Amino acid sequence: MELVRLKLVTIVAEAILEKRLLEEVRRQGAKGYTLTDARGEGSRGLRTMDWEGKNIRLEVIVGEEVAERILRTLQENYFPYYAVIAFVENVEVVRGYKYV
Amino acid sequence: MELVRLKLVTIVAEAILEKRLLEEVRRQGAKGYTLTDARGEGSRGLRTMDWEGKNIRLEVIVGEEVAERILRTLQENYFPYYAVIAFVENVEVVRGYKYV
Amino acid sequence: MELVRLKLVTIVAEAILEKRLLEEVRRQGAKGYTLTDARGEGSRGLRTMDWEGKNIRLEVIVGEEVAERILRTLQENYFPYYAVIAFVENVEVVRGYKYV
Amino acid sequence: MDISELLRLNLLSPMVLAFFLGALAVWLKSDLTFPEGLYATLSLYLLFAIGFKGGVELSHTSVQAIALPALATLLLGLLTPVVAYFTARRYLRLDEANAAALAAHYGSVSAVTFLAALSFVQASGHRAEGFMPTLVALLEVPGVILGILLARRASRGGRLGEAIREVLTGKSVFLMVGGLWVGVLSGEEGMKKVEAFFVAPFQGALTLFLLELGMVAARRLADLRRLGVRLVLFGMAVPLLHGSVGLVLAKWAGLSLGGAVVLATMAASASYIAAPAAVRLALPQANPSLYLAAALGVTFPFNLLLGIPLYYATALRLWG
Amino acid sequence: MDISELLRLNLLSPMVLAFFLGALAVWLKSDLTFPEGLYATLSLYLLFAIGFKGGVELSHTSVQAIALPALATLLLGLLTPVVAYFTARRYLRLDEANAAALAAHYGSVSAVTFLAALSFVQASGHRAEGFMPTLVALLEVPGVILGILLARRASRGGRLGEAIREVLTGKSVFLMVGGLWVGVLSGEEGMKKVEAFFVAPFQGALTLFLLELGMVAARRLADLRRLGVRLVLFGMAVPLLHGSVGLVLAKWAGLSLGGAVVLATMAASASYIAAPAAVRLALPQANPSLYLAAALGVTFPFNLLLGIPLYYATALRLWG
Amino acid sequence: MDISELLRLNLLSPMVLAFFLGALAVWLKSDLTFPEGLYATLSLYLLFAIGFKGGVELSHTSVQAIALPALATLLLGLLTPVVAYFTARRYLRLDEANAAALAAHYGSVSAVTFLAALSFVQASGHRAEGFMPTLVALLEVPGVILGILLARRASRGGRLGEAIREVLTGKSVFLMVGGLWVGVLSGEEGMKKVEAFFVAPFQGALTLFLLELGMVAARRLADLRRLGVRLVLFGMAVPLLHGSVGLVLAKWAGLSLGGAVVLATMAASASYIAAPAAVRLALPQANPSLYLAAALGVTFPFNLLLGIPLYYATALRLWG
């Protein structure tokens, strides 16, 4: 089994940001992503209308450096204005070299 | 990058418990939550009707103590009666001080 | 609190594989699973039609050995033909003895 | 039209056929699934539409006309859970919680079975009173509450008030009663505006719904095999009992033959939309396989296939 | 039919009642929820259907007939955001970003309010010009863009072009304008084919939509309490202002009484479908609670209940 | 009505226009998306409704009337995949798996193209036999199975039986054949009950479906550019070939002009609902971009725009 140790970055954000966040993570070097629809509450309550969907939960598996770049962009350009949460975990990925 | 080490508690439970579980985690000290719809099987098979939805997958990011309180409540008040699974991971959270 | 250290195996794959993957993980020894609908992109772009749904995100909590067996099967029988990603994490599970 | 002809018509309606088609899908292990949300959408639509039609009818019904039938319905709502409870305790030898769970289901009403009865009556050339959907809303609630009350000793104290609140504000009851009020207030004027959405396509939407329901029911059959033949018998005897009581009370309340068959069917039916959710929350220690398999796997198809024609045949004698 | 009768009819239509039923659901803490996707499906359907009907009408409207009304609509699209902006700055003492966000909302149009006005006018025995839905599509866009322009200094530079692009290709505008073109090109022939889907069930679908909208609006009421009474006054004064301007321009453009009431209502209404999304992306520093509470929590029910009959009563004088 | 007029009518139907509107949405990078579940809901509805209407028609068709046309359809189901397979091998120089995958798609049938042909024929004043939907169900399956058989050497052994099982119980085939049975058994009586849901709104629902399909197809165009001009030619030549064979067999089977055009179109169309799923599971080594781009990106619009009028013009000669 060829397991590679990588970072799993999970971002939960208001659904309206979907397009922008996908571009963002791609620009920072992510090779792929997985996205699920979610709902939730945090410090900022409800935000836009349901017509735009609610929250998205975006997962990207990346190397350590890319992970850091993604988090930094989020912190600078999204955290001040939008409802976003982001966190990182260590995961072991099958054929992980594909994703860095 | 200000990453704070916190606990990610994930709870999968029958959808009918949504309202109660959200109150529960809030009461134990969670500042927010993220919820996705899920389906699944475990030791107890299907439970209520589809009209009530199926399973929910509830994630809360909390400090160690709150995590423990949540798990204890689950074990005492929900595990004996309902289909629930719960587990904890370590995650590093951007601006994590907001969530404790 | 009786927390047991187990493996959380997450598999993201094209939705059409749902039935087969569920059989597969069961055959390798998983006692349950949790499944959410997801979408995503990776190295292989879009694959089948939306009518079949998109991606699924399958989580199984298992012991170390079963985790390994599952990953090996995936690598041999699915990775060459289908769009799949799989990774493992350590989690602490309430009443974890139920799942091994 | 004679009864065998009516039976054929009943069996061969698109709704009933769709139910069996759904069961067949499970049996053949087809990968047919309903998209998430479609089942909920159809339920929402059907419940609101039933309530709305009932409300519009009610808006031109006098209090006198409905007073006795409403009383009869309330009596049914009190009697049938008790009958079901003691039958379950004695005959099935269930503990209090499980018997109470069954009581809640058999004490309230299945909206789809109600609709099947209405179609049957129409096809047979009779006519049920316009306010029947009002009675459905009336019968939906007390059974569930009484069931929970019966289990009070069994339940782990406390939460009774919460449970009743949850039944009353639960989406099924809320939609049906809410639709009723919208119907009462907007009347025929309102009906004209939304008829093409809530009335004309109704039976077609019901057909799709039954396709899914057939799949759900078929998945319950495995449970049924495990739970045994006594439960099957229970699921057929209780409707017959309740149906008879329904006919008697309908006669007493002065309903027409058509209305009587519908009321009897309502009494005979077991809820599988509102009751399961309420019971799951209020009586978590009761076994859901038990009550879902009985209500959906036995009683629902039993009423659809045999129950309704039987209540009709009996009513023909009583009213003849 | 006198005005009190019309008011009753307006209040007791299934759509308006459904809106309040939705609010009641929230208030009673019912667990009623719409399945994910149903709200989006209904929006999609309603927007496309509005556009399509407008297009079919347009396909047999001469350029002369629509030229002046279209000009009047464009003028409204330029005037109303400016009025709303300065009212918000002066009276609410908001910063530039928040005032601009409100301007964008009150400068564009609420499709549902438009439809309510259309029904009201029909019920009162008048008739609006067939091309009114065309004007809705025309009024939807400029308000949002002007609002964003007004906030340009406030916004953190750059993204203006992107924001305008996002409004124009945003799904709300795209569906309505797209439906319009499909309607124009396929004309009456096309209408015959799809009438039973896009026209007949329309008001019923709108009823379901309003049930959900009532729930969304009620959840905003908490925000409203926090934001204070000045915002409530703003949410009622601005529509009256805009409605008056709308009537004057309608007169100038030679619209019929029916068309004038509908155009006034369009001007008076605040968008809560296209605008919020566009504003959230272009002006993230504006507070969404503010503009959603005002548009959906105050102005929408205000127009539904009082605004439309008022514009009608005023028009009766002006056209009488 | 002359052909240019028919062509115009065909192009300007709401369905065809919606398809191009969907493509435009992708091209303009609009954020228009269909809520999860709506596409699946519409597919489910359309497939069941097609089957149901076919079944009701079948319920009053004699065996003699349908025997020869059914035989012709089966022959098409055997011939067309073989033709497609060898064309793909020779002309596109594909390996066995990919050629077989294309064969499976071109050997079965696209329900939406079928419906477009039906509308076209009606608009031209002709009439297709009532049992045509029955033939669709008949043509849906053999192509897929034969395709998989053709690839047997290519496929990694084993799973053939499983694959055939999966086609037969797959949701597309199951819904269409299931709807057919419901229609046959419930007949005109059943039709009356559910007409307002399964028949009247059908073309409108199809319009929404095509809006989404246009988006899916447009996303395939990038693939197409990569795969090259030979695939585009293949996607237009094969329908012409199959359409001609279809006309000849229709003549032989004694179908009317209307029926012949529809049968030819069925033969000429390539499945993009049932076939892709079956092929993906049975022939995972085949490249989905290839067969989806060809079937949905080339052949579907080709038939919609040019194919159907061409088969009609040819039929006019043959039947004239």
Ligand SMILES: Nc1ncnc2c1ncn2[C@@H]1O[C@H](COP(=O)(O)O)[C@@H](O)[C@H]1O
């Ligand atoms: N403590 C938490 N645990 C899990 N998810 C959270 C938490 N706080 C916030 N979220 C998610 O992040 C989104 C934005 O949070 P906020 O910016 O705090 O409003 C919320 O809608 C939730 O989905």
Ligand SMILES: Nc1ncnc2c1ncn2[C@@H]1O[C@H](COP(=O)(O)O)[C@@H](O)[C@H]1O
């Ligand atoms: N081993 C497992 N791995 C992942 N999810 C599980 C597992 N076991 C149970 N679940 C989830 O937890 C829910 C309740 O499980 P149970 O109480 O065992 O019926 C199931 O419906 C699944 O969604």
Ligand SMILES: Nc1ncnc2c1ncn2[C@@H]1O[C@H](COP(=O)(O)O)[C@@H](O)[C@H]1O
């Ligand atoms: N780097 C990544 N991070 C997260 N999810 C991914 C990543 N790469 C691929 N995926 C998911 O795995 C699926 C299959 O990937 P692939 O086989 O690379 O096409 C995609 O559709 C995504 O949902």
Ligand code: NA
């Ligand atoms: Na009952």
Ligand code: NA
């Ligand atoms: Na306005």
Ligand code: NA
């Ligand atoms: Na074909």
